[in-house]
Amino acid sequence: MPAQTFRTVFVLGILSAIGSLSIDMYLPALPSIARELSTTDAAVQFSLASFFIGLGLGQLLHGPLADRYGRKRPLYAGLALYTLASAGCALAPNIETLIVSRFIQAVGGCACFVIARAMARDLFDTATVARVLSRMTLIMGAAPILAPLIGGQVLNFVGWRAIFWGLTVFGAACFAMSVYWLPETRQAAKQARNWLATAWHNYGALLRDREFMGNALAGGVSQAGMFAYITGSPFVFINLYGIDPANYGWLFGLNACGIIGGSQINAYLLRKRRPADVLRRTNNLVAMLGLLMLAVAALRLGGLIGLMVPLFAYVTSLGFSQPNAIAQALNRQHQRAGAASALLGALQFLAAASAGAAVGLLHARSAVPMAAVMAACGVLSWCFHTALIRRAGPALPPSADPV
Structure with a gap:
């Protein structure tokens, strides 16, 4: 990979990690925040759900802006808002302020991965995008490994x-990295168009596109299972199984290693197989693993270790499904890559918010609510993909691009 391309992919990976870092770093602190702010576990969990809602809704704004005004200016605005809102979270005197600040933080931060995906689509073809996203996952994967460990300490x-x-x-x-290291991959449109009307038109066309919606929903709903795990795991691991908050990050990091490993194996497989083929098989696996995990949690088989085995396998499988679902959804969307990336992310994080809220509402002194929501996400992902996407044709020859 040329040095300039490597640097671009590296920065895009860092930007894409901002969501994971913002979520995972404060997970060990959730019980402590509840105690210090004199609120309930469910209220603190809603600060996580509000972040997911902000990620979902904010992307619908940033995508059209990135198509209209170029990639970098909306990115700068989003990062500035994220930075100010992060300071607001640090200064929050009560849970209500924290929830609102987390929402604003998400609205700003989601510009990073919307524009990172759009830039990848600007620079590479579909097969190469899937491999680039897998390489970005290697960089992004450091966040869920290191963030809970750092947060705990x-x-x-x-x-x-x-x-x-x-x-x-x-x-x-x-x-600073975006200013100095990222190229502009799409210039601002010359015509003074009404970007809101254009966005409405683009979103309508995307919602009617079976290929886009099938892949976007399949990827988004399966990823929502990951966020059900993120929401429920601090209370399952710390309160239910008695894991010390400082050690919570080790368990969380173990699962993060799984998704990193899966994504790198996926990058190798894509040299010989179509992204659509790998995605179809992975969706079957995610659904089965979710149901297995629910059975283990309901029957309380094997304690924490018994739960960790299917959980690890479920999270690892996302390293195969996510890069391919994104690449397939963005296929044929070059002229509206920003809007497509935004809608893709909005569907993903609105599903994540629903999954996280469901875990909070079903909150009980067992792992069943977390496992049940993850299982539902796996099955729904399979249903959406099966219903909307026709069986893929013969495998394409591997791309010569060395990424």
Whole structure:
């Protein structure tokens, strides 16, 4: 891979990790935040759901802006908003302020991965995009491994507010990297069009596109299972199984290693197989693993280790499904790549918000609510893909691109 391409992919991976870092770093602190702000576990979990809602709705704004005004200016605006809102989270005096600040933080931060996906689509063809996204996952995957570990240590030594000050610094660093290291991959449109009308038209066309919607829903709903795990795992691991908050990150990081490994194996498979073929087989696996995990949780088989085995396999399978679902959804969307990336992400994170809220509403002293929502996500992902996408044709020859 040429040095300039490597640098671009590296920065896109860092930008794409901003969501995971913003979520995972404060997970060990959820019980502590509930105690310090004198609120309930469910209210603190809603601060996570509000972040998911912000990620979903914000992307619908950033995508059309990126198609109309170029990629970098909306990215700068989003990073500036993210950085200010992170400081607001650090200063929050009560749970209501934290929830609102988290929503604003998400609206700003989601510009990063909307525009990162659009830039990848600008620069590479469909098969190469899937491999580039797999390589980006290698970079992104450091966030869910390191973030809970760092968050747990910061929580022990400084307190949960310092976690958000760290995110403030990270946002400023991303802004600087974007200015100096990222190229502009799409110039602003010359015509003074009404971008809201254009966005409405593009979103309508995308919603009627069976290939886009089948892949977007399949990827988004299966990914929502991951966010059900993110929402439920702090209370399952820490409160139910007695894991120390400082050690929570090790368990979380183990599953993150699974998704990284899956994504790198996926990059190798794509040299010989179509993204659509790999995605179809993976969707079958995700549904079966979700149901297996629900059975283990309901029957309480094997304690924590018994639960971790299907959980690890489920998360690992997302390393195969996500890059291919995104690449297939963005296929044939070059002129509206920003809108397509935005709608793709909005569907994903609105599904994530629903999954996270469901875990919170079903909150019980067992792993069943988390496992049940993850199983439902796996089965629904399979249903959407089967209903909307026809069986793929013969495999395409591998691309010569060395990414």
